[in-house]
C-alpha cells in the first residue's frame with residue numbers, strides 16, 4: 081500500500097508501545113472547536129504546540145480558547161498541521177479552504193467515516209499528498225468545546241487512512257499528533273475502516289437509539305426503574321442527531337448490511353422466545369437451546385473486546401461500597417482505598433433513585449478484594465464483594 085515512516089514506530093494492531101516525539105509539530109490550526117477539535121487542541125497546547133483555533137461558530141471558538149486550547153488569531157505563516165474536526169460532509173471543503181488560504185502545510189481530519197471525505201477532497205481538487213484521513217476511536221455522547229477532555233484519546237486506537245499519494249512528512253506529522261494525544265495508531269485503508277466501524281461504532285449507535293426510542297412512550301412508572309443495564313446500552317442515544325445523520329449518510333449501505341444480520345438474529349430470538357413461552361412439549365426445549373446459544377455467543381463476542389491499551393480484556397474483581405450523597409464522600413472513599421495501596425482499575429457509580437446514597441463499584445486486580453474489603457470495613461464503609469469477576473472493556 082505505502083511505505084510507513086521509519087522514524088516513528090507504526091503498528092498494525094494497537095499496543096501500548098512507546099513513541100518517539102520527533103518535535104515536528106510546532107504550530108497547528110484546529111478547524112472545528114467542538115468536542116473532538118478542542119480535545120485535540122488541549123493535548124497539543126499541553127505539549128507546548130502553538131495552537132490556533134477556527135470555528136464557523138464564534139462562541140465555540142471563544143469557549144475553546146478560554147479553556148486554554150489555543151488562540152483565536154490565524155497563524156502569521158502556514159502552521160505545520162491543520163486538524164480538521166468538522167462534521168464529515170464538510171471535511172473536503174475545509175481541506176480545500178486550508179490549502180487555498182495557505183493556513184497549514186499539511187491537513188488531517190478526524191471524521192468518523194473515511195471514504196466520503198477522501199472522495200470530496202479529491203473532487204474539490206485538493207493536493208492529496210499533504211492530506212491524510214484519520215479517526216480517533218474515542219468520543220462522547222456530548223458535543224461542543226465544554227465537553228472536551230485532554231485525556232479523551234489516551235490508550236485508544238486512532239485510525240489513519242493514508243493512500244499511496246500521502247506524503248511521508250504528512251504521515252509522520254499525523255503519527256506525531258496521535259502520539260501527543262496518547263493514542264495508538266492503526267493503519268487501514270478507507271473502505272476497510274468504514275466496514276469495520278459499521279460493526280463496532282455505527283450499528284451500536286443505532287441499537288442504542290432504537291432501544292432508547294422504545295422508552296419514548298413507556299409509562300413513567302416503568303422508566304423510573306431504569307438501572308445501570310439500560311443506561312449502559314443507551315448512553316450514546318444522547319448523541320447529536322445531526323452529526324449521526326451525516327455519519328450514517330456516508331456509510332449507509334455498509335451499516336444496512338450489518339443491520340440485516342442483526343435483524344436475522346432478532347427474528348431468530350423472537351422465535352426462540354415464542355417457543356419458550358409455549359406449553360411444555362411443544363418446542364420449549366429447542367427454544368431454550370437457541371436462546372442459550374445466543375447468550376453464549378454474546379459472552380464470546382464480549383470477551384473479544386480489547387481491554388485498556390488494546391490488550392486482551394483483563395478480568396478484575398470488584399468491591400461495591402455504599403456511599404452517602406454528600407460533598408467529599410467519593411474523595412474520602414478513594415483516599416481510604418489509596419491508603420490500602422490497592423490500585424483502582426475502574427470505578428462505576430450506581431445512584432439509588434430513592435435514597436440519598438449510591439453504590440460505588442471499584443474494580444481492582446484479582447486477589448486484592450478480601451484485604452481491600454476488610455480495610456474499608458475497618459474504616460466504617462459498608463462493603464459488598466461481587467461474586468463474579470468482571471472484565472473491563
Ligand SMILES: NC(=O)c1ccc[n+]([C@@H]2O[C@H](COP(=O)([O-])OP(=O)(O)OC[C@H]3O[C@@H](n4cnc5c(N)ncnc54)[C@H](O)[C@@H]3O)[C@@H](O)[C@H]2O)c1
Nearest residue numbers: 112114115116135136137165166168191192219220223224
Ligand atoms: N463525537 C464523537 O464522539 C466523535 C469521535 C470521533 C470522531 N468524531 C468526528 O469528529 C468530528 C467533529 O465531531 P464533534 O463531536 O467534535 O462535533 P461538535 O459538534 O462538537 O463540533 C463540530 C464543530 O465544527 C464546527 N464547524 C462546522 N462547520 C464548520 C466549518 N465549515 N468551519 C469551521 N468550523 C465548523 C461547529 O461549529 C462545531 O463547533 C466529526 O467529523 C465527527 O465525525 C466524533
Ligand SMILES: O=C(O)C(=O)C[C@]1(C(=O)O)C=C[C@@H](O)C=C1
Nearest residue numbers: 192216217218219220221281316
Ligand atoms: O463513546 C462515545 O460516546 C462515542 O462517541 C464513541 C464512538 C464509538 O462508537 O466508539 C462514536 C463515534 C466516533 O466516531 C468514535 C467513537
